[in-house]
Structure formats: structure tokens, C-alpha cells
Amino acid sequence: MRGTGVHYGVVTCDACKAFYHRNYGKRGMPMCAKNGACDVTGTARSLCQRCRMTKCQDVGMSKLPSIPQNMTAERSPGHAIHLQDIHNNLLEDDILSAHEQKLTSIHYVSRSVIAAIQHQYEKQQVLDRKLTRCVPASCEDPASRGVAQADLSSLLCQVHADIAATDLEKNILRYISYLKAIPGFGKMSTNDKCQLLKYGHFDFFLLEDYPGFNEALNVYCTSSLSCRPIQELNDLWGTEFVNEVVRFTQRLKHLNMTLKEIIFAELICVLATDRCSLSEPDIVNAVQWQMVNILLTHLQATYMHPMRRFAKLMDMVADMRKLSEWYSDITRRLCQTSVSVQKRTLLMEMFNV
Template identity: 25%
Template sequence: MVLTSDSANLVPSPESSATPLLPPCRICEEKASGLHYGVNTCEACKGFFRRSLNRKVPYRCSGSKTCNIGPGKRNSCAYCRFQKCLDCGMSKDAIKTGRYTHEKRTRDIEEVKRLMGKEDKEPMCIDTPMSDSPCCKSIVREEDIEVESIVELVVKASTQFDIHAKLVESKEDLFLKQQEYYEHYKLKGQIFGTLNTLSKQEYRAFYEATGIDLDDRRQMVKGLTVVMEQGIMRYIQFAKAIPEFETLTLDDQASLIKSSRFEYWFLCTYRWMNSDLQVGISPTGQCYHVQEIARVWEIDFVTEVFAMSKRFQNLKLSLEETSLLKAIVITFTDRCTLGNDKQVEEIQWKLVLCLKHYVEKVHPEEKLRFARIIDRITALRDLTEWNYKLANSLKMEWPEIQGSPLLYEILTL
């Protein structure tokens, strides 16, 4: 089994106990969550089908287009998985999510009861929380020494190359700094009045006519360019420190780094955002209000990034967990074209085992902690797609970005 963005279903979510009895997912035969796109599926296959509809590059099958998409193998071949979705009747036109008629619900419950009555010769661990799965436990025990070594290596690289490494504020000092800036920002609004952020078109027209950087937008982009260039260099160094990453071809390394840049950046910066005050801190220590950031990025996107940061902060991730997540998000195989998907999947699965091992060792009382962490990473993917679109327009709008070959290249997908 390999982790992709669909892996939130590895462990039942806290809400899953409230879900009525359903037959297994028609695609992968694992635990279903409802009727999605017209077919009874799990959340993972629902998300996979949704992303597939928006995918421009067709999937490829490395075999004979007859891959097994059964329990534990749903990520083995994206081409055959998508084909099975279509064969089972999944359709964009049937975009219902769990709205069951009484007749449909009755049939589903009867089917589940029949399945539960069957005597399996071999126990299956797909419906068992990973922490209780004998097969998963044996894998982790066998790799204990390697796990500790990998965690130590990844944490060391994360600490060394973190974009905010120079900032040493404690949580209390960080809040005071953000609060002080918020009061200053609010006072400025009271004195000069609240001014709506100029649209890109309005700003461009005014700048071209007068040459005046009315709201310091261009200056902000210049500063952003410098920070991002430095961050990219650190990011690449971190990626190359991931065990076995440098054994990949240079093309595969480049593809993974470019496609995961937003999620890596988010995991470096989410702790520095205050969603209540709407104030964030850049790696240089400069504070910005959401409305100021919206001069460059879309306000809806910025607002959602801050909201997502609070969800991650609520997890209270340790340095080890955050470091491993940074490495894991770099090794997703389903959002770029790779020459050797299997090799990347093997690298990622070791990282997943390390995260799972660490979570179970340090938080044995939190049975669903691993599931919640994976669920947050899955939810982050929607913001990633949003960022792709915004970054593409951003690099075309600002000469400062076009003047940075490294930044321009990494924003190009």
C-alpha cells in the first residue's frame, strides 16, 4: 500500500462511526462512506475521481491495463483505477454525496450483513485501525532501527533548511509581535480610514499612468521574490536530504520538487500565521495583515490559507511529525509525470511508516492521531490546486518574478 493524497481512509475517521452500514467501495473494496458520483465508494476513491476529472495529462498503465485495484492496491495503477471508476458508473453528472433513499439504504444494510456473515480464511486489516493491525505492527517492528535513523535524519535536515530557521520567537513572543502589529494596523485604519484593496487592473492602470507604487505592492513583490529565492534553495537542499531521494533521476527530482512546493511552504509557515488576528510573519520577521497580502494574492485564497493554518495548529504537531510530513508531501506521485513512480512510492512508504511509528510511540493514547494528520494533508490538496492557478498568473504579472530564473522555473508546471 502506498500513501497518496487518498490515504485519509487508512484509518477510520472520528466521524466514521456515525456512518450507516454500507457495502464496500465498488472501486477498491475497502470501507465505503457514501454514494459519490453515482456509485457507492470510499472517500479516497471519491477524491481520486474528482481529481481525475480535472486532470489534463492522461494516466498511463505500465502493465497490460488489467491491474488489480482490490483491497490495499487501489494506488497501484491510476489508469486502471480510473477505468474501473468509469466501468462502475461514476460520472460527473451523478454528483450526489450520500443522499440515500430508504430502498437504497435497506439494500446496502442487507448486503453488509451478508458480507459480515462470510467466514474469511485470512483476516483482512483494511477495516482495522493501523495501530491495531498485526501486519502493520510487524513491519514497523522489523524496521525500528531504520525508522529511528530516518526520523533523525529528516528532522536534522528540516531544522537546518527551514525557511523560518532564523526566527527564534517563542509562542508567547510570536503572539505579542502579531498582536502589536494588528493594533498598529487597526490604528492606521482608524486614522486614515479603511481603504479597499485596489484590484490588479486598477493598480496596474494607476502605476502605468503615474509610476507611483500606491500601496507598496511592487516593493512587497520585490521582497517576496528575494525571500522565495532563498526559500527555494533551502527547499531543494531539504528534498535532497530525504533518504534515497537523490537516487531518483534528475527529471523525477525536479518534477516532485515543483509539484509539491506549496505544501512544503505551508508546512514551514503555518505556525507563523494567526488566523484570529489575520496576521502572518515572513521569514525576515516582517508582519503582514491578510489585507496587505491580498495585494499580491487573491483575498479568498489568503483567507483560506490562514484558516487551514489554524486547523494544522490545532493538531499540535511536533518537530518530528512536521519534518516527516514535509518529506511525505514531496513524494506524492499522482500530480506530476514521473519516469519511475514505483521508486518514489517506495521512498514515500518508508516515510509513512516512520510517521506512523513515531505517532504510536509518542502518542499511544491518541488512537486516531495518525488518521487526523493524514486527513489534514489530504484537505491541503485543494489549496495546492488553487495555488497552481494563482502562481501561474503571478509569474506573468510581475517583472520581478520574471527576472528570477529559479523562481520562474519552480512556479512553472
Template identity: 20%
Template sequence: MHDTTTTAAETSAETRSKSNVSYDCSHVLDNNSLSALHHDDDEDQVHRTANQVAASFSKQKLKQEALKKFVPGEACVVCGDAASGIHYSVSSCNGCKTFFRRVLIENRTYSCKGDGNCPIDKDMRCSCRHCRFKKCLQVGMDGTELNIERRRKRKIVDTPKSETSINEIQDDVVRDLVLKERKCLKLLTSTLAPIHASIDEALSDPISTFDHFEQYERHQLAPEDQMNFSYWRAKILSTVIEWAKSFPEFQLQKLSRRDRESLIVHSSFSNLVLSEAFHTPERFTDRIVFPDGLSGFRNLTANILKERSGLIPTVVAVINNILVPIRKMRMTEVEYVLLQAIIFFDRECISLSDECIKIVHAKRKQLLDSLRRHLDSLYPKNESAHRFAALLLRISNVHKVAAFKRETLCTIETFNLMSPHPLTMEISKKYPDVSFF
């Protein structure tokens, strides 16, 4: 059985003597890059990294490959099985086509326990995924076609859920929240929208990015931009803070600087995990998907990158305890935005001043009234009451998952397993000082 290793995607050329031959599958290599492979008899393992990407193929070669015609009866150049057509510029079977695509799309990395030269044929192709991917590269499989698929997937990811028409919303509170949500989605994918280094920095400017939305909206991530989990945690938390600053109640002079910080520390991780679940495209119930297509899977074997490994339990917790339940109940956009605001304006934060508690309590009551009126307008009385209760009961699980995520991040940093973003860690570490669970 061949183990997987977890390495970050690299584009720089380097050769290291280690025990396993590792492949960075986030880039496709040409045949010249294969010369970087070597075997050191003095070491049990060999580390292999890419030194060129698929862009090194000339345009002329790509055109020639695109014009290649499939001849029925040809063998798969990877494993020798019957080829089903020209896939990624070579004759290949459906199995090898799917394998190659999955490795690249999911940024998988494998290692070989042998010398990196396992036989790959029809019978042995599944025995070593490292050597199978190596063979795919050797025979000329070209992943540039995946750029088209990535753009298409990006469009699918960016396609919003069934959105409520703003003009149909009668409740001013709900309309304001839905408008904030539309801005939030654009700010998440804006390359100009800030990722704050600290809570202090975030609160130093009382004006929210939501108030100058247009200047950020114009600068969006390109389809080929690929971020990591640390980036998205910090980006979502930063956007949650800007979202909070856009509420008039949050900017009242009666609220002290301490009150504002306490509200952010108390609730923002709950807002984070609910956002991760709700914004995952509807067709997925086994993974969390971020705006650039980056995914964290419930299937442990799919989470093979080093950055994912330590946080796999938190991904599973978000999926099982938040994503799956809200999918079963078919949570709507209006319900989601109201629930996010109800979660944020929580008087149970023990470090709030008396004046702040009054303001937060009044705001939450307003939000609860809006949720109840919204449900009453859509459902019979008994059904409305049942759904109202079901939505509020989700909050407990959201808080539990948020607490688990904070604790996991603190543990990971303590043992130096990875380096989460400073803002993420500041919020995690300050939580015990301002609240409890």
C-alpha cells in the same frame, strides 16, 4: 471615506504629480522631509514620498526628547484629546500612539482624496488616515523607538515552537528529519544560503547546503533587515530544493535528472505553503508571518501594499485551509517534518520513471511507518489511528492551496501585475508538464 493606495517602500527622494498624497510608512521622516509636500492645482491628486528617514535626527535631539517629562493634563499634540504620556517623543493619546505604531510596524500606506490637509482633531482624527499620519510626522513623532520593538519581535518570531529533544528521539528516520528541520530554519534566515535562479542551477550541484550547514549558519539576517514576499517565496522554495537534495534517495544514480526535477515541481509548492503556515508564530491565527516579521493578513484591509494585493486570496487560503486546522489539532514538530517528507515523496507524480516510483514508494512507506509508530508511542490505539488519519487528510488541502497559489502567480504574471521570482514562476509553469491535480 478615504481610500488606501498600495506603493512599495522607498527611501529615495522624489516628488510626483498624481492624484493621491501617498505616504511610505516603512520609514519615519523628519520635519525637513515634510517640505517635499506640494499641491498642484492642475492635477486632482498629489503623490508624496519620503526624502529623509528618522536617522537624520541628531543624537543630541533624541537625547533631549527622551528626557522630556509628561505633565498630566497635557493635550495630544496630534488630535487634541487628553494625552496619556510621552509616546514616540511627543505627548500623545493612546489612540494616536497606537495608530502611529501600527502604520510603521505594518508598513501601511494611505492616500487622501482631498488636498492632503484634512483637519485632524479629536472628532475628525479617524476620517483621513493619510492626514493623521502626516500630522504625526509634523508634530515630531519619532519611530526610532520602534527599532527596539522590532528587535524584540524578531526574537519572538525566531523563537521555535516546543521542540523535541533530539536525544529523546529513538527513530532514526524521525531524528534525521528533525535535524534537517533545525538546519532548514537557520538556512532560511542565512544571508549566504542561495536563492536559485532556476531548477537547473539548483540541481547542477549535487551537494546540498545542508551538508555544509556551518558556513551558512554564521551569516544571519540582521533584525533590521526587511524582505518582501517574492524574496521569501523564492528563499523557501530554494531551501526546499536543498532539503530534497539532502536525502540519499534523491541522489541515487537510478533517479534521472528528469525524475529529480519532476519531484521538485510536483511537491515543492505544497512544501512551501505548509512551511508558511507551520512556521508562523503560534500566537497568530489571522496572518502568515515570515522569519523577518513580514506579514500577510487574512483581514483584507491590512494587506494594502501593492505587492500584497494580488496575492491576498492565496494568503487567506493558507490561513483558512492550513494554518487554522493545524493549530486546532496542535500539530507537533515531529508530525510536521514527517508530513513534509510524505508530501515530497509522492509516487502520484505522473512523469516519474518506473524506477523512481519504486524508490519514492519505498521511502514514503518508511515515513508512514515512522509516523504511525510515533503516534502509537504517544496515544491509545484508537486515538493514535484517528490522529494518523487526521494528519494524512491535511495533505489534500495542502495540495489544493498549493495549486491555487501556482495558478494565481501565473495569472498575476500574465497580466503583468507584478514580477515574481524566476524560480517561483518556473516551478509554477512547469507543473502541468510533470503532474496534475
């Protein structure tokens, strides 16, 4: 039966509240015929009084004065307490606060502001290209005339790769700081924390950064609100992969997720136990289920059909996993071939999975 409130310190139904009230301290309670091995659930809970009382005590029911006795919606309108809801609300507040304090997130900027910055950047780019075409050949730097076009292109690719790698390194530091503040993360083993950080960072950053991608203008906006051509990302990650990422960001935009949906979807992705080797997966799984429950609570309060919305979000998470695996293949290769990655110890550590 569904809990109706806090009774003797524990969320219970009215039937268990009444049973505990009648039988607390009662002498002569019948012995258990199964030596304390009865199933005290559902309709079977009334078959053995001894085991039912034992379970009441095991879950924490008490008549001590310091324990809240009876607080229900019927007796105290507007003051019903559900311990799990209270716990989830506290967790949610801690996580939202950590997200705001630890991350420079583009989600705190309105979409209209992002669009205005991107359009202004594109106008400036168009103007720069026109001015470049108007420069007379005699005005060119003599020292640059001997530079082969191929060499210049290679140099630009290296510069773009360095910019992308530097941005990623800064974001990873903020990402690590944020996850350390998540309730339950600190209780995990060092190995498990490192594995989750490595395998989950792509999903996390894609959900963090997707509003900044503008496929029509072919630019992306960083969390610091600086704009760059998407072409620059190609020089580190490859055109085919970047094009697929950009298409996926458009799909994410169509979902029109709330900030809470984004934050808890990020954490559900990072805390996935099925894509890396963990020493204590049960601990990680317990924290992940807390995130799932908080997300479900938010969906129930926000949507008419919360489970349909949840299914859409989980489909999105599953499809994002395919991109994440592709990303892992690329990063392993970059550890062997990219100077931009090799000279950054943090990236080498994160990419060697």
C-alpha cells in the same frame, strides 16, 4: 508470525529461528515437488522444507561468526533489536538533523514568542496610522502631491508583490537544500527530483509557515520573525486565495501537531507520486513509504489511538491538495502577468508546471 528479534542476522519469529537451527547444513533434505515455486508464507511455510531453507538463506540468515545470532527481548531484556526500527531511527535522526540545519523554521520558536512579536507589530501599526492622520497637509512633500492615488496604490501593490516574491525565492533555495539532504532523494532521477520540487513546494511551505499566521490581528510572521500585514500577500496571490489559506492555517493550529508530525507530513506531501509525471515512481514511492512508517511509529509512541490520529493527518493532507492545485493555477498565470515573478528565474522555473 511477528518477529521476536534478530536470529542469525535477520529479524524472524521463533519458529523460523528453530527451523534454521535444526536444518542448517542438514543432508538429505527432501526435493521440492514444485521445482522451488512453493509459497513460503504463513501456515504454508512448513509444507516444503527445501523452499523454506532457501528463503531463510535468501533473506540473509547465516551462522557466520560475524552475524548476530540470537538477540531477543526474552534472552536480553532491554536489548532487543529490530532491524527495521534501527533503520527507521537512523533515517529519522538524519531528517530531523537536516531540517534543523538547512531551514530557518518558525517551528523552533515558541508560540508565545510569535504571539508577542505579532501584538507588538500591531501596536506599532496602529500608532503609525494615528501619526499619519495627524500630519498637517502643509507638511506633505510637494513632489508627492501630483501623484494620483491610483498610481500610488499600484506602486504599493508592486512593492508588496516584490517583497513576497523575494521571500519565496529565498525559502525555495532553503527548501531545495533540505530535500537534497533527505535519505533516498539523491537516488531519484533528475527529472523526478525537479518534478517533486515543483509540485510539492506549496504543501511544504504551508506546513512550515502556518504558525506565523494570525487571523485576529491580520498579520503574518516570517521564519526570520519579521511581521507583515496579510494584506501584502493579497497583492501577489489574490484576496480570495489568501483568505482560504489563512482559514486553513487556523485548522492546522487546532490539530496541534508535534514537530515530527509536521516534518514527516511535509515529506509525505512532497513525495506524492500521483500529481506529476515521474520516470521512476516506484523509487519515489519507496522513499515515501519510509516516511509513512516513521510517522506511524511516532504516532504509536505518542497517542492512545494512533490510527485515528493518522487518519486526521491524512485528511488534512488531502484537503491541502485542493489548495495546492489552486496555487498551481495562480502561479501559471503569474508567469504570464507578474513582473515580480518574471524577473526571478528560479520562480519562473518552479512555477512553470
